[in-house]
Each structure stands twice: as C-alpha cells, then as structure tokens.
Amino acid sequence: MVKWRIFVGTALAALTVAAWGATASPAAASAGPGDGVAGPSVVGGTRAAQGEFPFMVRLSMGCGGALYSPTLVLTAAHCVSRTGANTSITATLGSVDLQSSSRITRTSNYVYRAPGYNGNGDDWAFIRLSSPVTTLATLPIATSTAYDSGTFTISGWGAAREGGAQQRYLLKATVPFVSDSTCNSSSMYGGEVIAAEEICAGYTSGGVDTCQGDSGGPMFRRDASNAWIQVGIVSWGDGCARPNKPGVYTQVSYFSAAIRSAAASL
Numbered sequence: 001m002v003k004w005r006i007f008v009g010t011a012l013a014a015l016t017v018a019a020w021g022a023t024a025s026p027a028a029a030s031a032g033p034g035d036g037v038a039g040p041s042v043v044g045g046t047r048a049a050q051g052e053f054p055f056m057v058r059l060s061m062g063c064g065g066a067l068y069s070p071t072l073v074l075t076a077a078h079c080v081s082r083t084g085a086n087t088s089i090t091a092t093l094g095s096v097d098l099q100s101s102s103r104i105t106r107t108s109n110y111v112y113r114a115p116g117y118n119g120n121g122d123d124w125a126f127i128r129l130s131s132p133v134t135t136l137a138t139l140p141i142a143t144s145t146a147y148d149s150g151t152f153t154i155s156g157w158g159a160a161r162e163g164g165a166q167q168r169y170l171l172k173a174t175v176p177f178v179s180d181s182t183c184n185s186s187s188m189y190g191g192e193v194i195a196a197e198e199i200c201a202g203y204t205s206g207g208v209d210t211c212q213g214d215s216g217g218p219m220f221r222r223d224a225s226n227a228w229i230q231v232g233i234v235s236w237g238d239g240c241a242r243p244n245k246p247g248v249y250t251q252v253s254y255f256s257a258a259i260r261s262a263a264a265s266l
C-alpha cells in the first residue's frame with residue numbers, strides 16, 4: 001500500500017525564511033520531465049508569477065487549497081480531521097510569497113469534511129473563512145467530465161523534491177492526463193486507483209509532480225472560454241515524480257453535485 005497522504009502538519013508553523021531560502025533558487029528552472037533533476041518546486045516546476053493563479057491558498061496545517069467562493073476554500077479531506085467548528089486554521093492568499101507584507105490572511109471558523117471519508121476516496125473538504133475575501137478571483141469547479149483530459153496545471157508551496165522542504169514561493173508545472181486503465185495497470189498503481197473518483201496525471205518518465213504539502217491544492221486547466229477550471233484536488237502518489245507513479249487527484253467532476261450542495265449549506 002503506497003497511498004501517501006501524509007501532509008506536513010503543524011511543525012510547518014516553525015519553518016523559517018532561511019529554510020525556505022535554501023530551496024527557493026530558480027537555478028534548476030530548465031529541468032525537464034524525466035531528466036532526474038528537481039526543479040525549484042512542485043517537483044519539476046517553476047515559480048508562478050504574482051497574480052497568475054489568484055485562487056491559490058496556503059493552509060497552516062501544511063496543505064494547499066483553492067478559493068471556491070469568498071468564504072470557502074476547497075481542499076482535501078485528508079488535510080482536516082473532522083466536520084465541525086474549527087478556528088485553528090490560517091489561510092494565506094493573494095501572494096506567491098508567503099512572507100509578503102501584502103499577503104492576505106484569514107482564520108477558519110468551520111470545516112466540512114466529505115461525508116463518508118475514510119482514507120480511501122472522497123478526498124475533498126471545505127474550510128470556511130471567518131470573513132470573506134472579495135479581492136481575489138475564485139476557481140470554478142468542473143461539473144462534467146468534459147475537461148477531465150488534456151494538459152493540467154498543478155501549483156503549490158509543497159516540497160520541490162521527495163523528502164524536500166516546503167517552499168516560500170508558489171511553484172507551478174504542467175502534467176498530462178493519464179487514463180484510469182494506464183494508471184491502474186500493473187506497472188503503475190495495479191488497481192489502487194478508484195477509477196470513478198480519482199484522476200491521474202504525470203509523465204511515465206516521472207520528473208514533474210505535486211508532492212508533500214501540495215495536498216488539497218487544485219489541479220486545473222483552461223475551459224472552452226479560456227477560463228481556469230478545477231478538475232482535481234491533490235490527493236496522493238507513491239513518492240513524488242517517480243517514473244510510472246503519476247500523481248493521483250480527487251476527480252472534482254465526480255463530486256461536483258456534492259461539493260455544490262455542501263457549499264450552499266455552509
């Protein structure tokens with residue numbers, strides 16, 4: 001069993017700028033998929049520009065998220081412990097630099113974890129913010145399978161290589177869709193992927209992937225109107241960026257009705 005869903009945990013709060021600085025160099029930005037060289041972040045990525053992905057959220061337990069509405073952040077169920085009142089989470093938004101003096105922060109007041117979540121599938125949750133963020137664009141979710149293929153963008157402040165440090169600056173990369181049949185083949189996950197609920201993305205040769213600390217963040221692409229649309233939530237993988245081990249993401253389209261009705265109730 002290789003479903004690594006471990007997020008970084010509260011120790012993250014102790015992370016220093018110095019620790020981030022050690023991994024934030026863009027020196028390896030030319031690293032390509034499968035060449036075995038870790039890029040500056042998300043594994044095999046490059047730095048996102050300020051404002052490029054306005055909906056990206058960093059959560060204080062060491063996860064990512066996406067701004068779904070002015071008061072709701074969509075993340076992974078495995079990033080939270082239960083449904084109920086919760087004032088312990090800090091969301092940081094509006095800046096690629098988590099230390100920027102212009103970053104926006106909000107405190108949570110409620111967590112909604114997908115009903116039925118038991119560590120296998122159903123990996124989505126909402127975090128409700130105690131006051132709305134009205135200055136940033138939200139990320140709409142896919143409500144059909146129309147966009148569940150093609151090339152996806154991944155982004156986050158998680159590790160830039162397996163076992164590596166969390167990042168100060170937001171990183172991004174693109175990864176291709178991997179079909180359920182390929183992802184569940186014996187050379188990949190051998191049946192561990194829940195085909196209806198999960199969507200795989202990555203290169204057969206590895207090299208580009210989300211990693212620990214990216215969990216809960218969105219995987220997204222352009223829709224027919226060239227707007228960003230969320231198709232996945234970072235969920236799990238065997239290590240990070242290993243050959244034949246694509247990232248596995250919650251398939252947002254499958255849960256879209258449940259996500260919408262939960263949002264309407266929050």
Ligand code: ARG
Nearest residue numbers: 005006007212213215237247
């Ligand atoms: N479970 C990890 C987290 O909590 C994310 C894992 C993603 N892994 C991958 N190889 N795509 O941050």
